[in-house]
Amino acid sequence: MEQKITQKEVEIMFITVLTGIFVTHGFREVIKRSGWALLTVEKALPKFLIGMVLTCITIGLIRIALADMLHLVSHKTTEFMPRLLTITADTGLMIIPWTLIYYFYHYIQISSKQQLDTFKLEALVKELELKTIKAHINPHFIFNALNSIRALIDENPVRARTAITELSNILRSSMQAEKLETVTFEKELNIVKDYLALEHIRFEDRLQVEYDIDEDTLDQPIPPMMLQTLVENAIKHGISRQVDGGTVRITSDFKDDYHELVILNTGVLNGSRNSDGFGLASTKNRLQLLFGQKANFDIREAGDNTVEARVLIPVDMSK
Known part of the structure; x- marks a missing residue:
C-alpha cells in the first residue's frame, strides 16, 4: 500500500x-x-x-x-x-x-x-636572461674598443696587441655565457679586469679603478656576465657623464652567510640604469632563480655623488 x-x-x-x-x-x-x-x-x-x-x-x-x-x-x-x-x-x-x-x-x-604560473614565470625569466646575456656586450663598447686599439697600433703596438687579447677574452666569455648557469667569481673578475683595461684606454686618467677582494670569495659561483654588466652600467651611466671622470670600486667579501658583491661608482642614479634589458627586477629574478629567495640585488645612491650596486648571494655552508 x-x-x-x-x-x-x-x-x-x-x-x-x-x-x-x-x-x-x-x-x-x-x-x-x-x-x-x-x-x-x-x-x-x-x-x-x-x-x-x-x-x-x-x-x-x-x-x-x-x-x-x-x-x-x-x-x-x-x-x-x-x-x-x-x-x-x-x-x-x-x-x-x-x-x-x-x-x-x-x-x-x-x-x-x-x-x-610558476612555469610561465620561470620560462619568462629564462627568456629575459637569454636576451640579456646576448645583449651584454654593448655594440658601442666594441666600436669604442676597436677605435682605441686602432689608435694604439702606431703609438703603442705592444699595448694594442694586449688590448686585442682582452677584447677577445670578453667576446669569448659572452659567447660561452649562454651555456653556463654560473661561473666562479675569479673567472668573472678576470673578464671585468679586461673590460676595465680596455675602457681605461678610452678614458685614461678620467677612470680610476679600485679592488677590495677577499681571496676566499674567488671560488664562489655567480651568474655569468652579471658583474661585467653592472660594471659596464657604472661606466656608461656614471663615469662617462662626469666631466672629471671618477672611480669604480669593486668589493667582494663574506657577510654573515652571504657572498657580498658591491660596485661603487662616481655618479648619480637615473632612469637609464634599466637600459640594455638589465634592470633591477630582471637581475633580482635571475639571482633568485639560481640561488633562491634569499639572494638579492639592489642599487641606490650612497651619497657624495656615489652609486652603490649590491649583490647578495647565499653561501652554501654544506661545502
Whole structure:
C-alpha cells in the first residue's frame, strides 16, 4: 500500500532545502574570504572540521526554530537536545561530503594554476636572461674598443696587441655565457679586469679603478656576465657623464652567510640604469632563480655623488 507524503513533510523538506542552501552559502563565503582553500591539507582540515560542525548545528537550530514556529512537528514530547543532535548528524551526512569535494576541487584547481604560473614565470625569466646575456656586450663598447686599439697600433703596438687579447677574452666569455648557469667569481673578475683595461684606454686618467677582494670569495659561483654588466652600467651611466671622470670600486667579501658583491661608482642614479634589458627586477629574478629567495640585488645612491650596486648571494655552508 502506497504511503502518501503529507503536506507537513513537504513543508519540512522545503525548510530543510532552503536552510541548507542559505547556511552553506554563508559557509562558502567564509571559506572564500578566509582563504581556506589556499591552505595545505594539514592546516585546512581543522578549520573545515570546526566550520562543518558549526554549519550543521546552525542548520539544526534554524530547522527546529522554523518547525516549532510553523507547528510542523508532532513529537512535542521530544526534548530539544536529542532533536538537535539528530538533525545535526543527518545534516552532517550531506555537508561533510559537499565540503570535502568543494575544498579538494578548489585546492587542486588553485595548485594547478599556481604551478602553471610558476612555469610561465620561470620560462619568462629564462627568456629575459637569454636576451640579456646576448645583449651584454654593448655594440658601442666594441666600436669604442676597436677605435682605441686602432689608435694604439702606431703609438703603442705592444699595448694594442694586449688590448686585442682582452677584447677577445670578453667576446669569448659572452659567447660561452649562454651555456653556463654560473661561473666562479675569479673567472668573472678576470673578464671585468679586461673590460676595465680596455675602457681605461678610452678614458685614461678620467677612470680610476679600485679592488677590495677577499681571496676566499674567488671560488664562489655567480651568474655569468652579471658583474661585467653592472660594471659596464657604472661606466656608461656614471663615469662617462662626469666631466672629471671618477672611480669604480669593486668589493667582494663574506657577510654573515652571504657572498657580498658591491660596485661603487662616481655618479648619480637615473632612469637609464634599466637600459640594455638589465634592470633591477630582471637581475633580482635571475639571482633568485639560481640561488633562491634569499639572494638579492639592489642599487641606490650612497651619497657624495656615489652609486652603490649590491649583490647578495647565499653561501652554501654544506661545502
